[in-house]
Amino acid sequence: MARKFRKRPSGPTIPAPAKIPVSLTVNGAAREIVVAPWVTLLDALREHLGLTGTKKGCDHGQCGACTVLLDGRRINSCMTFAVMQDGAKVTTVEGLARDGTLHPVQQAFIDHDAFQCGACTSGQICSAIGLIAEGRAKTVEEIRELMSGNICRCGAYPNIVAAIRQAMERERS
Amino acid sequence: MIDFQYTRAADIADAVRQIAGDPAAKFIAGGTNLIDLMKENVERPSRLIDISRLPLREIEETPAGGLRIGALVPNSDLAHHPLVAERYPLLASAILAGASAQLRNMASTGGNLLQRTRCYYFYDTATPCNKRAPGSGCAARYGLNRMHAILGSSDACIATHPSDMCVALAALEAKVHVAGPGGERVIAFADFHRLPGDTPERDTNLRVDEIITAVELPARSFAAHYSYLKIRDRLSYAFALVAVAAALEFDRDAIKEVRLALGGVAHKPWRDVSVEAAMRGAPASRASFARAAEAMLRDARGFAHNAFKIELARRAIVRALTQAAAGTPQSQSVKKIR
Numbered sequence: 319m320a321r322k323f324r325k326r327p328s329g330p331t332i333p334a335p336a337k338i339p340v341s342l343t344v345n346g347a348a349r350e351i352v353v354a355p356w357v358t359l360l361d362a363l364r365e366h367l368g369l370t371g372t373k374k375g376c377d378h379g380q381c382g383a384c385t386v387l388l389d390g391r392r393i394n395s396c397m398t399f400a401v402m403q404d405g406a407k408v409t410t411v412e413g414l415a416r417d418g419t420l421h422p423v424q425q426a427f428i429d430h431d432a433f434q435c436g437a438c439t440s441g442q443i444c445s446a447i448g449l450i451a452e453g454r455a456k457t458v459e460e461i462r463e464l465m466s467g468n469i470c471r472c473g474a475y476p477n478i479v480a481a482i483r484q485a486m487e488r489e490r491s
Numbered sequence: 492m493i494d495f496q497y498t499r500a501a502d503i504a505d506a507v508r509q510i511a512g513d514p515a516a517k518f519i520a521g522g523t524n525l526i527d528l529m530k531e532n533v534e535r536p537s538r539l540i541d542i543s544r545l546p547l548r549e550i551e552e553t554p555a556g557g558l559r560i561g562a563l564v565p566n567s568d569l570a571h572h573p574l575v576a577e578r579y580p581l582l583a584s585a586i587l588a589g590a591s592a593q594l595r596n597m598a599s600t601g602g603n604l605l606q607r608t609r610c611y612y613f614y615d616t617a618t619p620c621n622k623r624a625p626g627s628g629c630a631a632r633y634g635l636n637r638m639h640a641i642l643g644s645s646d647a648c649i650a651t652h653p654s655d656m657c658v659a660l661a662a663l664e665a666k667v668h669v670a671g672p673g674g675e676r677v678i679a680f681a682d683f684h685r686l687p688g689d690t691p692e693r694d695t696n697l698r699v700d701e702i703i704t705a706v707e708l709p710a711r712s713f714a715a716h717y718s719y720l721k722i723r724d725r726l727s728y729a730f731a732l733v734a735v736a737a738a739l740e741f742d743r744d745a746i747k748e749v750r751l752a753l754g755g756v757a758h759k760p761w762r763d764v765s766v767e768a769a770m771r772g773a774p775a776s777r778a779s780f781a782r783a784a785e786a787m788l789r790d791a792r793g794f795a796h797n798a799f800k801i802e803l804a805r806r807a808i809v810r811a812l813t814q815a816a817a818g819t820p821q822s823q824s825v826k827k828i829r
């Protein structure tokens with residue numbers, strides 16, 4: 319019996335998937351990676367570029383934890399493949415602070431204690447920056463609706479909305 | 492995930508050539524449905540043909556006074572385009588009732604039409620499902636079927652089409668422009684999606700070697716009297732249990748033209764032109780709306796967990812028509828239903 323298991327598996331060997339070079343500008347820096355086609359942008363950021371600030375909650379577009387800015391627009395990085403984004407500019411939570419000063423939305427989240435466990439926070443912050451750039455939310459109801467793609471299991475919603483309002487007001491003044 | 496090849500389409504002809512040469516290949520646009528299904532092993536394409544860089548991102552006015560929307564226009568850009576927001580607010584409203592801001596930024600017009608059902612068993616490869624594995628049976632029929640169809644289902648499949656955008660496109664009588672190896676053709680929206688019948692594995696009448704290039708809206712836009720009312724388990728970021736697209740035009744107090752389409756209740760956006768015909772000339776009263784709702788649902792049939800949808804749909808139809816007639820459409824941010 320033991321000998322049988324030492325035999326090589328029959329049939330042709332299955333070749334590993336061809337990897338594809340991808341160029342991204344991540345948080346202002348040019349980055350080159352070589353990845354299999356099934357690597358999502360989220361996994362590319364976390365596993366290939368070491369940027370673990372972007373979180374994987376559901377991996378199915380259902381929670382918003384993986385939100386990043388792609389060419390300035392907020393998207394779910396778990397729902398796109400890295401190879402599709404060759405040449406794109408990506409901003410993650412690691413790229414928001416300037417010269418040691420937090421981004422106004424980051425500061426507002428701290429000021430309002432807009433988190434508990436923090437698992438959703440980097441996605442919330444990137445989403446809020448996208449929301450403010452879109453400029454369509456004028457009321458609290460509109461902020462709540464347009465932030466509905468970011469689930470907070472800890473239920474920090476009231477403080478998240480307060481933080482976003484503060485950042486919006488600072489932006490305007 | 493299974494291994495697959497990744498290629499990019501250089502132009503529309505190249506996209507068609509590539510898909511015609513590999514029946515197991517799939518196009519990918521926004522990726523928000525296909526990648527999800529690939530992670531679940533439900534979709535197992537041999538190759539992804541990336542069409543997201545094709546020049547199909549324009550929204551143009553047509554000589555007929557309508558709009559031509561490129562297949563790659565993201566859902567968010569479509570909803571907020573000034574011509575859509577002003578002239579086709581029913582479409583804008585339906586889009587904004589769906590998914591989330593992030594998903595709408597990626598989801599394409601063409602991909603939205605071809606998104607697949609959210610039936611739990613379709614997603615679960617451990618269970619029988621005629622749509623995923625033809626001939627294996629339908630686990631939903633005697634299983635959990637809260638989200639399933641009340642109209643037009645078959646013994647083979649009781650799934651619903653999950654799109655909100657498509658409900659508005661059905662009401663507006665959009666047309667779908669497609670290109671294939673034999674050239675281009677135009678499909679009326681009512682003929683685009685299918686009822687399940689004996690072949691639930693086919694969601695639409697698009698052929699496997701065809702690409703959607705555009706969606707065309709006719710001039711008639713119902714901007715004054717419309718409402719998109721979506722009822723779901725939570726107020727946002729959830730699929731419809733029942734959705735109603737209602738649009739009216741008046742001649743004095745009488746209904747001159749009406750469109751009524753339902754989402755979340757069938758394998759395709761549900762319209763019934765005989766109900767609309769019967770409403771023409773009637774007053775915009777609660778009684779006419781109730782009659783219309785009754786007629787829309789005359790063949791409705793519930794299963795163990797979704798029979799509540801019949802009454803829900805009846806009330807939602809009356810409410811949406813009332814909102815449309817009054818010129819007070821359902822807001823997609825203030826969720827209170829008035």
Ligand SMILES: Cc1cc2nc3c(=O)[nH]c(=O)nc-3n(C[C@H](O)[C@H](O)[C@H](O)COP(=O)(O)OP(=O)(O)OC[C@H]3O[C@@H](n4cnc5c(N)ncnc54)[C@H](O)[C@@H]3O)c2cc1C
Binds near residue numbers: 527604
């Ligand atoms: C968590 C979540 C919640 C959601 N909630 C809602 C909701 O409430 N309402 C709603 O309506 N939708 C909702 N959606 C679905 C979303 O709208 C769809 O996933 C999206 O519209 C699909 O578009 P896409 O461009 O990403 O498609 P893809 O995933 O790229 O493609 C989908 C399918 O279409 C094919 N395809 C794409 N473009 C073309 C083309 N031009 N020609 C031929 N074939 C093409 C692909 O081959 C694939 O089979 C939700 C999605 C998620 C993940």
Ligand code: SF4
Binds near residue numbers: 613621
């Ligand atoms: S309802 Fe349709 S999609 Fe769902 S299990 Fe039955 S056959 Fe499959």
Ligand code: FES
Binds near residue numbers: 384
């Ligand atoms: S991890 Fe991407 S949406 Fe949840």
Ligand code: FES
Binds near residue numbers: 433436438439469473
């Ligand atoms: S802070 Fe814990 S999930 Fe939002």
